[in-house]
Amino acid sequence: MAGFQDREDAGKALLAALPEVDPANTVVIALPRGGVPVAQEICKALKLPLDLVFVRKIGAPMQPELAVGAVVDGARPEVVVNHEIARNLGLSDAQVSEMAQTLLPEIARRRATYLEGRAPIDLAGKTVIVVDDGIATGATVKASLIAVRNRGAAHIILAVPVAPPDTLHELETLTDEIVCLYAPRYFGAVGAHYRYFPQVSDAEVIAALQDARRAP
Numbered sequence: 001m002a003g004f005q006d007r008e009d010a011g012k013a014l015l016a017a018l019p020e021v022d023p024a025n026t027v028v029i030a031l032p033r034g035g036v037p038v039a040q041e042i043c044k045a046l047k048l049p050l051d052l053v054f055v056r057k058i059g060a061p062m063q064p065e066l067a068v069g070a071v072v073d074g075a076r077p078e079v080v081v082n083h084e085i086a087r088n089l090g091l092s093d094a095q096v097s098e099m100a101q102t103l104l105p106e107i108a109r110r111r112a113t114y115l116e117g118r119a120p121i122d123l124a125g126k127t128v129i130v131v132d133d134g135i136a137t138g139a140t141v142k143a144s145l146i147a148v149r150n151r152g153a154a155h156i157i158l159a160v161p162v163a164p165p166d167t168l169h170e171l172e173t174l175t176d177e178i179v180c181l182y183a184p185r186y187f188g189a190v191g192a193h194y195r196y197f198p199q200v201s202d203a204e205v206i207a208a209l210q211d212a213r214r215a216p
Helices: 007-017 035-046 083-088 093-101 104-115 139-150 165-174 202-214
Strands: 026-030 050-052 055-060 063-072 078-081 127-131 155-162 177-182
Touching: 007 035, 007 155, 007 177, 026 035, 035 050, 035 127, 035 202, 050 202, 055 093, 055 104, 055 139, 063 083, 063 093, 063 139, 078 093, 078 139, 083 093, 104 202, 127 139, 139 155, 139 165, 155 165, 165 177
Parallel strands: 026 050, 026 127, 127 155, 155 177
Antiparallel strands: 055 063, 063 078
C-alpha cells in the first residue's frame, strides 16, 4: 500500500516531523541515490548543507537483493555484517568482508562523480540528520550511522519515511533520535510504500548537491 506520492512528498512530510535544529550547526547526510531527493526537501526548507555517505549493500550470492551486510567508504572502509542472514547462508564475516571489496570501485566512482574532488563536510561536533528513502534490512543505514559517528558527529538524527519496527529498534543504539513516519509490521519492499518510485540518476544527485551549495 502506497503511503507517499514520491520521494519529494516524503521529504516534505519528514520536514514537518523533525525536531528544531540549529541551522548553523547542522548537516544533512543522504544515502545516495534514493535518499537524496528526500534530503533535498529538508535542505531547501531549512537552508542546511547537504553531503553524502557512500555506502553499498553487500548482496547475497545468487540473491543480490538480500543484504548480508554493507560497506561504507572511508580512510578504512567499514563493513557491517548482517550476522543472522550471513549465518543462514553459511557465510563467515571474513567472506562477507571479501565480498565487500568488489563494491569499492563503484563507491570510488560515485565519490568522484558526485563530489567532483570536494572534501566531505566536517561533521565534528555537529548535529547530523541522516536521511534515506526507507529502510528494509537496515544494513546500509547501520553502516552509514557508524561512519557518521566515526566522523565526529555529536548528535545523530535518523530521518526516514518508512521502516519496519524491528529494524528501527536495532538502530536505536546508533542514533540519538529517530524520526520515522510509518513503521508497518508487514513491510514488504521500500518501493511498495510509494506511488511513484523511479530509480534516482547520477545527474539528479549532482544537481541536488549543486542546489544545496548555492543556497544561502
